[in-house]
Structure formats: structure tokens, C-alpha cells
Amino acid sequence: MSLVALVNLLFQAFYILLLLRVILGWVPGIDDRHPAVQFVQRVTAPVLAPIRRVLPPAGGLDLSPMVAILLLILTQRIVVDLLVRMLYY
DSSP states (O other), X not given: OOHHHHHHHHHHHHHHXXXXXXXXXXXXXXXXXXXXXXHHHHHHHHHHHHHHHHSOOBTTBOOHHHHHHHHHHHHHHHHHHHXXXXXXX
């Protein structure tokens, strides 16, 4: 597996974790103490917390996961582009 493929895979895994976090927030009565739920929250919190400090909830909706995904897409493109330039030029 190439370095570029690995970086893309890591970003995709994080997108899935963010999506899981959103879905878990919609499920009523979810046990926050469950190890899988805690893992998803621990992994995604460092990305979502700074966004939440800047972006307050809009009408009760937490838009931070959407903003995080947009920022991660931009970051992924920059990182992959830099890697391709470093590795293939």
C-alpha cells in the first residue's frame, strides 16, 4: 500500500467515525458508557471541540460535524497533493 493510499484510508476512516458520532447522537437511549460509543466520542472530540467553540448550535442543530468534514476534505486534498509532489517529482 502506498503512502498516499494509507493517508486516504485514514481520512476515510475518520469520516466514518464522524458519521457514526452523528448517528449515535440521533439514537435515543444510547448508553454513553458503552466502549464503542466512548471510543467514537474520544476520537472525534479533538476535532469537533474547537469547531463547537467557534460555531454555536444553529436552532438546536450541531453543525460541527459538517464543518469538520468540509475542513477534513480540504486538509486531505492538501496533504495528498503535497505527498504526491514529494514522492513523484
